[in-house]
Amino acid sequence: MTHFEKAPAKINLSLDVLRKRNDGYHDVEMIMTTVDLADRIELNTLQEDRIEVSLWSRYVPNDERNLAYKAAKAFKTKYNISKGVHIKIEKVIPVSAGLGGGSTDAAAVLRGLNQLWNVNATIAELAALGGTIGSDIPFCVYGSTGIARGFGEIIETLPSPPPFWVVLAKPDIGVSSKTIFQKVNVDELIHPNTNAIIESLYEKDFAKLCANIGNSLESITVSLHPEVQRIKEKMVQAGAAGVLMSGSGPTVYGLVEQQSKAQRIYNSMRGFCQDVYLVRLIG
Structure with a gap:
């Protein structure tokens, strides 16, 4: 079977x-x-x-x-x-x-x-x-x-997000979640507005979602791997509406409503790092 x-x-x-x-x-x-x-x-x-x-x-x-x-x-x-x-x-x-x-x-x-x-x-x-x-x-x-x-x-x-495209860009490094969590000091973290993100999902509000996405671990990973910050800055410059590191990193994603714009951002990131993907949500 x-x-x-x-x-x-x-x-x-x-x-x-x-x-x-x-x-x-x-x-x-x-x-x-x-x-x-x-x-x-x-x-x-x-x-x-x-x-x-x-x-x-x-x-x-x-x-x-x-x-x-x-x-x-x-x-x-x-x-x-x-x-x-x-x-x-x-x-x-x-x-x-x-x-x-x-x-x-x-x-x-x-x-x-x-x-x-x-x-x-x-x-x-x-x-x-x-x-x-x-x-x-x-x-x-x-x-x-x-x-x-x-x-x-x-x-x-939770409700699925409003429809959008996702550009994923990963630098040529691997990050261990265990290593990142070992460096966590909860009192020093920046905490995302989780309730605002939940509201944006129920309201299907793309702009509100992009304004509130956040990752407490991002600053720790960036301190160890500055290239993550460079990818973020490049993706913001390219025009992604919401840009964030996923998990403990190092992959950075950008949220984009229009397919043509997402394709342009994908093409610009391809010249910046090797592992780049243009995908849709299935969640």
């Missing part, structure tokens, strides 16, 4: 770090939406009780360190599945980019195995299982648009 699953990237419309918890994690509040830049997951049942992962990437392991592998293992354990699975990942989303590439692959595995093996778990159950593996996985299980709270495991769905 074979099952295919799409694993779309996410961008953060907001990322706020509220406090450090006693367990060492941070309580966060993040509004995210999915975009049409996606990995492709192929799942094939194996009669032998083992998990195999195949992909071509210099930067992503294909063993038990891979989040998709961990998701399959957690799923098999949770639902007492004795069959095995071969997971083929076609990577399109750049790695360590702040776009949730590993998390969305793991989420796609959870959704896909649920269908492949007719387990009939609910989305909420799959999201809770994903939360035991990584903080972005619960949102990626749901997809669309939503706010994640706690360490990322509490998900509330």
Whole structure:
């Protein structure tokens, strides 16, 4: 049996770090939406009780360190599945980019195995299982648009944003979320106006959304990687209405209403850094 699953990237419309918890994690509040830049997951049942992962990437392991592998293992354990699975990942989303590439692959595995093996778990159950593996996985299980709270495991769905184009630009570096969070001092952070962003989604107000997007981690990543700030400035100069770093970075996105303008910004960024994408919202 074979099952295919799409694993779309996410961008953060907001990322706020509220406090450090006693367990060492941070309580966060993040509004995210999915975009049409996606990995492709192929799942094939194996009669032998083992998990195999195949992909071509210099930067992503294909063993038990891979989040998709961990998701399959957690799923098999949770639902007492004795069959095995071969997971083929076609990577399109750049790695360590702040776009949730590993998390969305793991989420796609959870959704896909649920269908492949007719387990009939609910989305909420799959999201809770994903939360035991990584903080972005619960949102990626749901997809669309939503706010994640706690360490990322509490998900509330939100209306989709008004339609717009997204230009993504990633410098030729990778950023570790763990490294960035280790440098967080909550008292020194700039906190985005989360309520105003939620209002803009309900009102379908593009200008209000662009005026309020914000990321508490951006200043930390920029201090370590100044090229992120240079990409932001270049994208603002090119005319994007809302410009922000996604996740812990280093990818910067620009929000643009008109396709022709988005194409011009995409072309100008192509001369500035290597990994540039022009995508639509699917959230």
